[in-house]
Amino acid sequence: xxxNAKLVIIMLTLLxxxxxxxFTMNQLSQSKLVREIQESSTAVSEILQKSVEDLxxxxxxxxxxxxxxxxEARQKGINEIxxxxxxxxxxxxxxxxxxxxxxxxxxxxxxxxxxxGKKGGGTASLKPYxxxxxxxxxxxxxxxxxxxxxxxNIREIQHDNFVRRLLATCGIFGLGIVLIIFxxxxxxxxxxxxxxxxxxxxxxxxxxxxPVESSDEIGELAASFNEMVEQLRQRHSLEERLHExxxxxxxxxxxxxxxxxxxxxxxxxxxxxDHLKGEIKASxxxxxxxxxxxxxxxxxxxxxxxxxxxxxxxxxxxxKLRRAAVEYRDIIDRxxxxxxxxxxxxxxxxxxxxxxxxxxxxxxxxxFRNCLFNFITNAAQSMPExxxxxxxASLADGFFQLTFQDEGGGIAPEELEKIFQPYFxxxxxxxxxxxxxxxxxxxxHGGEIKVASTPGSGTRFTVLxxxxx
Numbered sequence: 001x002x003x004n005a006k007l008v009i010i011m012l013t014l015l016x017x018x019x020x021x022x023f024t025m026n027q028l029s030q031s032k033l034v035r036e037i038q039e040s041s042t043a044v045s046e047i048l049q050k051s052v053e054d055l056x057x058x059x060x061x062x063x064x065x066x067x068x069x070x071x072e073a074r075q076k077g078i079n080e081i082x083x084x085x086x087x088x089x090x091x092x093x094x095x096x097x098x099x100x101x102x103x104x105x106x107x108x109x110x111x112x113x114x115x116x117g118k119k120g121g122g123t124a125s126l127k128p129y130x131x132x133x134x135x136x137x138x139x140x141x142x143x144x145x146x147x148x149x150x151x152x153n154i155r156e157i158q159h160d161n162f163v164r165r166l167l168a169t170c171g172i173f174g175l176g177i178v179l180i181i182f183x184x185x186x187x188x189x190x191x192x193x194x195x196x197x198x199x200x201x202x203x204x205x206x207x208x209x210x211p212v213e214s215s216d217e218i219g220e221l222a223a224s225f226n227e228m229v230e231q232l233r234q235r236h237s238l239e240e241r242l243h244e245x246x247x248x249x250x251x252x253x254x255x256x257x258x259x260x261x262x263x264x265x266x267x268x269x270x271x272x273x274d275h276l277k278g279e280i281k282a283s284x285x286x287x288x289x290x291x292x293x294x295x296x297x298x299x300x301x302x303x304x305x306x307x308x309x310x311x312x313x314x315x316x317x318x319x320k321l322r323r324a325a326v327e328y329r330d331i332i333d334r335x336x337x338x339x340x341x342x343x344x345x346x347x348x349x350x351x352x353x354x355x356x357x358x359x360x361x362x363x364x365x366x367x368f369r370n371c372l373f374n375f376i377t378n379a380a381q382s383m384p385e386x387x388x389x390x391x392x393a394s395l396a397d398g399f400f401q402l403t404f405q406d407e408g409g410g411i412a413p414e415e416l417e418k419i420f421q422p423y424f425x426x427x428x429x430x431x432x433x434x435x436x437x438x439x440x441x442x443x444x445h446g447g448e449i450k451v452a453s454t455p456g457s458g459t460r461f462t463v464l465x466x467x468x469x
Contacts, residue, residue, distance in 0.1 A: 006183065006216075014176040021168045029161035080148040086141060103146075190218045194225060206233045247422065266306045273299055300342070321367070321444060325360040328393055328402070335372040343376075347386025350376070354393045361400060362468040367441045374434040375404040375461055382408025382459065395467065402463040411453040419451065 083092040088103045131147040190213070197208045206229060210222040273295045280291050329352075336343075336350060343350065361368070379389045387407035394401045411419065422436045442449050446466045453459040 010176065010179055010183070014172055014179075018169060018172045021172060022165055025161065025164050025168060029158070029164075078147060080146075082146040083143065084146060085143040091143070105144075190222065194222065197225065201229060201232070206236055244422075262305070266302050270299055270302050273302075296341075303338075321364045323362055323364055323445075325362050326365045328358055328361050328400070329354055331361070331365060331369050331372060332391060335369050335376060339373065339376055339380075343380055346380050346383070348380045348383060349386075349388050351388055351390045352392075353390060358393055358395060358400075359467065361465060363445055363465070364441075368445075371438045371441055371463075374438045378434065379404060379406035379408065379459070382406050382410075398467050400463075400465040400467060402465065404461040404463075405458060406460075407458045410455040410457055410459055411451075412455060416451065416453060420449075 081092075081094045082090050082098060082103075084103055085091050086105070088105045090098050090101050090103060093099050129148070133145045133147070135142045135145060190210075194210055197210050200208045208229065209226050212219050212222045212226070277292060277295050332352065332354075376389060376391075383406060390403070390405040392401075392403040392405070420435050420439045422433060439449050442463055442465070448464045450462045450464075451459065452462075
């Protein structure tokens with residue numbers, strides 16, 4: 001139901017409630033008024049009957065009875081009763097002082113007329129009335145009955161009815177105002193919340209959503225806002241992928257140039273060192289140990305430079321997997337053979353927790369060995385004072401679970417989400433591609449990589465690789 005329909009229903013409901021309330025109150029007032037008139041008429045009839053008895057009575061009238069009767073009749077609006085004979089003498093009255101006084105018959109106007117200026121019973125009457133009724137028995141007129149009426153009770157009924165209708169009308173419209181205020185607040189709050197969310201989106205936060213709590217215009221607006229934010233998220237994601245693709249393209253071009261300009265000289269240097277080692281071994285056997293150590297150091301530095309170039313090349317071009325079944329222990333042994341001297345130099349020990357019956361991995365051996373290089377190298381660099389690297393493996397639910405645990409300083413929480421981003425590094429000599437390439441290789445194999453780290457307690461990398469037979 002939309003907002004216009006709700007407003008129309010509220011106004012119609014208020015109109016119907018007002019009409020029903022006023023009609024009911026008017027009917028009750030009319031019923032009370034009719035009942036009051038009936039009671040007044042009954043009282044007047046009883047007075048007439050009493051007057052006939054007084055006029056036809058041959059004995060002296062007891063005025064006290066009429067005065068006593070008037071005490072009850074006053075409640076019906078009767079203020080004073082006078083019984084007058086045909087000679088104009090008041091033979092009975094509710095006011096004992098008027099008994100015996102004369103009235104001019106000609107001045108007695110029959111019927112009901114207003115009697116301004118009269119006050120009854122000490123009360124401030126709005127408008128007293130005088131009723132003169134001739135008493136005729138057969139063909140003989142016995143006299144007159146004069147009744148002073150105060151119709152204040154009828155006016156009070158009308159006044160009370162007016163006040164009640166006024167209060168009811170004010171109450172109904174007050175309720176309407178409350179409902180409208182409630183409806184306005186119910187709609188302004190979601191709008192204010194939506195404005196706040198729009199400001200957050202304008203500041204760059206695309207994770208916000210607005211709950212859709214209704215199916216009216218506000219609900220449609222919230223749904224449209226969520227759809228807009230979702231499109232912005234998709235567009236932002238697309239822009240990030242395009243930006244990453246642009247970076248990859250540039251890295252690929254850079255890698256190609258580096259491959260041609262650096263790898264060939266590095267290979268030549270490595271071959272030249274091997275040649276020099278052979279010459280030195282033949283010409284100077286007494287100093288060959290020291291010279292071999294220096295030559296091996298040079299070759300290690302050349303290998304590191306060559307490995308950095310290889311990282312550039314691998315990250316800047318599509319991976320071509322050459323999968324084969326290989327023992328995980330063999331891949332680790334080959335990696336440790338290359339890294340053994342470096343680990344000893346840094347006082348790092350590798351502890352293997354690999355079951356002997358672990359099935360072979362189906363992977364690209366060279367690329368996966370590069371992953372192990374990155375894990376072990378990063379773990380060793382995180383322990384400058386030395387420590388233990390624990391490499392574990394297990395098989396569960398069709399997945400290999402490969403773990404790499406170190407005892408280093410750990411990774412700060414704000415950096416943990418960035419370690420797989422290209423070019424992000426905390427090392428002075430790093431280029432920030434090692435873990436990015438590692439994640440890419442594992443994902444190309446259909447696997448997943450997770451990391452958990454506690455500052456001061458070390459870091460644990462977990463690789464999940466599917467078991468493919």
